[in-house]
Amino acid sequence: MRAEREAAERALTGEQPQHPQGSPGTGEHPQYSSHTGPQPHYGTGEQPVRPATGPQPTHHTGPQPHRTGPQPTGRQQGGQPGDQQSNRPGNWFDQPGSVGRRRGRPNVSDRLGNNPAGRGTPSAPGSPTGPGDPGTPVTPNSPGHRPPGAVGTGAPDRPKAPAPWDDPEPDGNAGRRPERGPLEERFPARPTGSLPVDRTDRNDRTDRNDRADRNDRADRTARATPERDAEALLGAPGRPSSAGPPTRSAAAPASGRAPRFPADELDDEHEDDHDEPDRPTNPRRRRHVGLWLTAIALLLGLWTATMFVDSASPFVTVPAGLVPLVTICALPVIAIGVGGKHFVSTGIAAVAALLPWAMVAGYASSRDVPAGTTATVRVMTVDGAHGQADAEDVVAAVNSYAADVVVVTGLSTALAHDLSTAGLGRVAPPLWADVTGSQTDGVGVWSRLQITDLKAVDGFAKPAVSGVLEVKDAKVGLTVAQMAGGALLPGRDWRSDLTKLSQQKVEGAETGSFLVGNLNLSPWQPAYRMFEKAGWEDAADVAGKGLRPTWPSWSPLPVTPADHLLVDTRIGVSAAATVNIGGSSHRALVASLEIPAG
Secondary structure (H helix, E strand, C coil), X not given: CHHHHHHHHHHHHCCCCCCCCCCCCCCCCCCCCCCCCCCCCCCCCCXXXXXXXXXXXXXXXXXXCCXXXXXXXXXXXXXXXXXXXXXXXXXXXXXXXXXXXXXXXXXXXXHHCCCCCCCCCXXXXXXXXXXXXXXXXXXXXXXXXXXXCCCCCCCCCCCCCCCCCCCCCCXXXXXXCCCCCCHHHHCCCCCCCCCCXXXXXXXXXXXXXXXXXXXXXXXXXXXXHHHHHHHHHHCCCCCCCCCCCCCCCCCCCCCCCCCCCHHHHHXXXXXXXXXXXXXXXXXXXXXXXXXXXXXXXXXXXXXXXXXXXXXXXHHHHHHHXXXXXXXXXXXXXXXXXXXXXCHHHHHHHHHHHHHHHHHCHHHHCCCCCCCCCEXXXXXXXXXXXCCXXXXXXXXXXXXXXXXCEEEEEEECHHHHHHHHHHCHHHHCCEEEEECCCCCCCEEEEEECCEEEEEEECCCCCCCCEEEEEEECCEEEEEEEEECCECCCCECCCHHHHHHHHHCCCCCCCCCXXXXXXXXXXXXXXXXXXXXXXXXXXXXXXXXXCCCCCCECXXXXXXXXXXXXXXXXXXXXXXXXXXXXXXXXXXXXXXXXXXXECC
């Protein structure tokens, strides 16, 4: 095809092809003086061959010396580049095996001729440029020869068209923009916070990006729903008609944001997070949440209401003893109610959480110590847990707090022996021990101070004892008791024993009295308020340092003050504390009593 293009260009410019001198088959390829540049010669059935080495051939405009004989290959003499020559003589246009003839068509020279119509005399038969003898040599004076650029008589020379192989082909990509790659290269997928991009697995990354795109389109559709509803209500003129698809000429939504189209899906998914409108709340779900919160708040209110029910039933005493836990359970209800604006449930839960602490608000304020000279007496009460308490821990606690009076309830004969072996008698001599045989609910009293008139108190389900404690000139009544049952599950006689104990009077007490022991009673129960009405006060309440819970001892934060030391109004309290005792479910209670001594 290049040969045909070359012949067409030469025909248009008037340049004549060069013909060899000599006989065919001799291998001679003479040069002509009118030759304007080296012309390639090809053999039969061969394609044009570019020079193998050396620079590309350039145009030659001067006369060339006539050479005969074989044509040299490679570079010409005189430093001019040469062409590789074929062994077959004659010009390529006159070879019988040229491209045009090989494809079953006439030679380009036969079809076009050396002298196209309207530009001179046509080729004569037998001329080397016509279909005659292709091997006949042509000289510059021959009839068929025309100098380059001579179309007719006196015609000016035309500029010579460069040969296709003279100059390198221009770079088709010069000055052009690079080809645009695939869509995923021009618009790479952007990673999200919940779907990280894995660059090592392209298929997996594409799947995750597709899921992220679907979720993003769903979110944008949900965000656009209120805008479309507003347009429908207000009759926005720019709303697309249902008769045809939406167009970009549609007016912007009422919020002022431009409508989104499929091409806009490539925008950054985080570009409009700052102005995302509030999504509407499902009214049905909000109603269900409000009902559940109200039901839970009412249950918490019922739990708190057990503080006002005076009964020995476990269904009342158990929740009343654990009523401080209402505050912990009410906190989530209050938080959810405030966030969802459920004011009824929030109010009920808040009242249920605050009411138990309002009942014991007095524990935060102390009562003044009696005027005049006072004597300090440290009293410790220990629950023996039916003989399971650790005697070593009891003695260590007595030594640590320098207790003057030690009261042990739930005493057994084995525990009494262990206490004596551990050295409790050396710290505080034993004064009373009401325990026999296999009994595990006895009472024992150890004291460094003198206690007179010790005697058992009748009418209680478990052993009790009373006496008069003498401190200098003061005589203080002492009563030790323990109630039936446990901390949360009181026994059958629990309520009646508490009533008797609240009315207990000790003969010979002139300076005041106090009650001590395991009462299985919390300050939130109505039976405790019965003691307050009778003139008794909790030692922790008088000290004003807060509650001193003693049960359960295995909890990091005991809940119920089951063990008590109650004093009348004539005795003051300067301090109160609890001590953990191994083997017992109750902590030991220690209080420093301020007794008027003169």
